[in-house]
Amino acid sequence: MTRVVGRNAGSPAPRSADVALAAGVSRKTVSRVFNNEPYVSDEVRRRVLDTAGELGYRLNHAARALASGRSRSIGVVALGTAGYGTASLLVGVEKAVRDAGYALRVLNTVDGDPDGIAGAVLSLLEQGVDGVVVSEPIVEGEISVRIDVPVLFLGAPPAFTSARTLSVGVGAYELARAATEHLLDLGHTTVHHLAGPQRWYASKDRIDGWRAALAERGAPESPVIDGDWSPESGYAAGRELAADSSVTAVFVAGDEMAIGLIHALREAGRQVPEDISVVGFDGNPVFAHVTPPLTTARQPFDAAAREGIRLLVHAIEEPGTDLPPASEPPVELVIRGSTAPPPSRQGRTAPRTA
Incomplete structure (x- = not known):
């Protein structure tokens, strides 16, 4: 079994090839692990991640963005409130985005601002996000915005047109x-x-x-x-x-x-x-x-966020393909x-x- 030793200070940053060599796998396997792709066994995935951690290897998102033409970031429009439901859904989105290997950019809107959602979306587009999540619970009517990246609406129907519009309910x-x-x-x-x-x-x-x-x-x-x-x-x-x-x-x-x-x-x-x-x-x-x-009806914030981000990432990375089947959020009544x-x-x- 290969023993992996962490790099010394001042030594060159480890590359994916170094991880592959130390873990005894191909560079393609390392790429699949860090891109959360299928066809990798749990044992191999764990070995690659452990090896990467010991070497101090980190995925170079900047290089990936240059190669793919994407920023590896997702923007979120959320209502600026500290309410438990709104805040919990945002926390779930943040974790799901991070787990998918993307950076998160959040803009809050204010209830009653007629240009809140549209202005926030346009600001995120100026920052070069690959997709947008609208976790916006306010009925604003039709919004005159058309954007060229996929948009996910959480808990609300689509409010404007995008390259690909997704909607996931919270049950x-x-x-x-x-x-x-x-x-x-x-x-x-x-x-x-x-x-x-x-x-x-x-x-x-x-x-x-x-x-x-x-x-x-x-x-x-x-x-x-x-x-x-x-x-x-x-x-x-x-x-x-x-x-x-x-x-x-x-x-x-x-x-x-x-x-x-x-x-x-x-x-x-x-x-x-x-x-x-x-x-x-x-x-x-x-x-x-x-x-x-x-007694309360427990909203599945984490499950809804994971499902929505899974579909959004698919729409970003495989724009010409059908979306995978969506799962229904669980219904849980805590008596x-x-x-x-x-x-x-x-x-x-x-x-x-x-």
């Missing part, structure tokens, strides 16, 4: 439907809904999933209550719902709003889940440690202590409120 519709069905399965006759801002695609998908579940069961639909993702808007909605003694179940479009809602319900003397069951959305792990622990059968099934009557 919001299916998750909202599952959350509503969970409450109906517990015996609640209907489910109220506290939504996010109507200009967000995420809000629209969750409303549609909630409505579909109610319609399938023949359950009555109450008016949607508008929130803004904040705990304060959840608190305001909770005060409104607490005054209606017929309310026994609420599906909330965001975990933070759900916590504000529960706070208001408890202040009004409505206990969760004994009087009213509450389901949140996003899967923020912090809310497993509140009282009661929050905790904030949901239970309605009071009538617990042998209790919901308290009257003023």
Whole structure:
């Protein structure tokens, strides 16, 4: 077995040929490993990577860009917010881009800026990115931008024309439907809904999933209550719902709003889940440690980001070929202590409120 020794300071940087020689493989195999190509066994891939690490070999992205005519970078347009869902999706994209061997360039937009998405995309194109990810949840209408690199839309339909347009969902519709069905399965006759801002695609998908579940069961639909993702808007909605003694179940479009809602319900003397069951959305792990622990629809941020970047990289590197089959995002409902059968099934009557 060949023993690999790291290079001394001042010695020439190792080349792929040095890695191939030390690992006992061909240069083509080394290239396949670093380009994440198939037809390399796990044992050989591990040996090449271990050898490269010991030699201090790093893939020369600048040389690859000159040879291929590509910058090996992907640009991302994201809404400038610290919300758990938006931030988690961006973290997933960053990891997926890095794992694919590309650099990441991020530009944030501001809600209400009419030129936000278009301006950000044009700025990224000026930086020479090979592809663009639009992780932009705001409904802006049609955008008059046409670009000559592939564009991936995460969680939203295409908003402008590109050389190749891709769209990958994050499963919001299916998750909202599952959350509503969970409450109906517990015996609640209907489910109220506290939504996010109507200009967000995420809000629209969750409303549609909630409505579909109610319609399938023949359950009555109450008016949607508008929130803004904040705990304060959840608190305001909770005060409104607490005054209606017929309310026994609420599906909330965001975990933070759900916590504000529960706070208001408890202040009004409505206990969760004994009087009213509450389901949140996003899967923020912090809310497993509140009282009661929050039942929530967990969004598959990492899975959606990996799938989207896989398709985008394929579109960049093999522009004349069909896209590989896309996988559906998983649907995961995390059931905790904030949901239970309605009071009538617990042998209790919901308290009257003023």
